[in-house]
Amino acid sequence: MTLGRTIIRLCAIVATMQASSALAEVFTFPPMRTSQISDPEQSLLAHVTPSAVIYGSADIGAFSPVIEAFQQDNPFIGVEYHQLQTLEMYDMTLSQRANSEPNADLIISSSMDLQMKLANDGYAISHQSSETQALPHWARWRNEAFAVTQEPAVIAYNRAFFREHDLEPPRTRDDFIALLTKHDDLLSEKVTTYDIERSGVGFLFLARDERFFPGIWDFVRTLGQSKVKLYSNTSPMLEKIADGQVVLGYNLLGSYAETFSHRNPNLGVILPDDFIVVYSRIAIIPRDARNPDLGARFLDFMLSVKGQSILQNEGNFNPVRSDVPQSPFSSLIFDRYGERVRSFPVGPGLLVYLDQAKRERFIRRWQDALLNRR
Structure with missing residues (x-):
């Protein structure tokens, strides 16, 4: 052009x-x-x-x-x-x-x-x-x-912060829980993920997590204890991780994260070792x-x-x-x-995520798990 x-x-x-x-x-x-x-x-x-x-x-x-x-x-x-x-x-x-x-x-x-x-x-x-x-x-x-x-859901982190504090970024969901539990003071208000009440993608990712990760609600409670920052879009989370306002993100869109990391090498991107949700x-x-x-x-x-x-x-x-x-x-x-x-196959099976009664129960459980930060 x-x-x-x-x-x-x-x-x-x-x-x-x-x-x-x-x-x-x-x-x-x-x-x-x-x-x-x-x-x-x-x-x-x-x-x-x-x-x-x-x-x-x-x-x-x-x-x-x-x-x-x-x-x-x-x-x-x-x-x-x-x-x-x-x-x-x-x-x-x-x-x-x-x-x-x-x-x-x-x-x-x-x-x-x-x-x-x-x-x-x-x-x-x-x-x-x-x-x-x-x-x-x-x-x-x-x-x-x-x-x-x-597009995969990924973990993103601030490379400089993790180097400075001699920390290993989490490669599994269990690693993520252990990191936040062990370094709760250091990582308080430094973690971000989707607000599943406002983000359709965030809701789908977490619903898929629940199916394959038995400890998902312990994970969410740990996020709440860490005073997680919630957003409805990926881009602001990536920007805040890269500049250090927060330093660790969960279930972020891999397509955007990978693109952003090419422009800003301070952003690290991890495909989880336990399983990768792809939508x-x-x-x-x-x-x-x-x-x-x-x-x-x-x-x-x-x-x-x-x-x-x-x-x-x-x-x-x-x-x-x-x-x-x-x-x-x-x-x-x-x-x-x-x-x-x-992955999520394209078909009527996706409609289960729109069942209003199930959706409301899921969101209430999410809110209860984050209760200590609300």
Whole structure:
């Protein structure tokens, strides 16, 4: 991309963000070309639908490379990316359907359970292509819901702090409990994780932990005793760990942590030795999409070998397809530690996490375990 085009894009992004609603940050990527071409399909798309509207929970910094690569292949199509919280995306989809308003052309959410509910309740349309068929069976459901990434939950820590105090960062959940118990004064108010009442991803991670780690509630009680700092997003936790405001994080998104560690070597990233929870972002084409053909075109690009490679190499989103050459980080997870991976298959089984009675019991237990810090 040229410097001039970069400046134009940045100006467009800033202007759109200033005019956007309180719910979303809207990032506009104008078409790379605007004159007509001889390709009838491209010409039709340029006349009727100049922009693909995407609702997504991924940070724009990590997701913009795949948008720009898509536009390299589709220069007459603009992209409007609405960066939203997962619950906001879900609520907007319900509201827009109820009010007969057009929805996005594609929704990509990190809340697997909410996306699965939309698909199961009839809010998604079917799409089948050579790219969707290339996905492993577990990564697609009824050609309506598609896993587009695989992302591990990791432990992150401040390297300088651990060196200064001659501490070993925890490599298992039992190690984590032992570290906080032994150094409770040193690590008080220095630990962070998701607030599962506000973070769908955080809730899924902890629910998966409960299934595979019998000591999970002892773990949560130890976090409470350490006056854990709770956040709904990954980025602020990584920033605070890197600059030393906190020094240890649990169940953070590995895609963001790995990317952040490349820019800030003071951030250490650990794949737990006992087991690794891996979740996926799920994409659906909404039934009330403005332009479902554009949503399908963008989805197919993301699921292509090229798109999956860009998601991996530029955003550290591990690919779902098995025929994509793996990065060192992906290879470490799925080759070296493959038997430790605990994934979420795409399907109705995810709906168990939305059972309101079970969810309320789970959150009450979480609150009780953290009671001494509330």
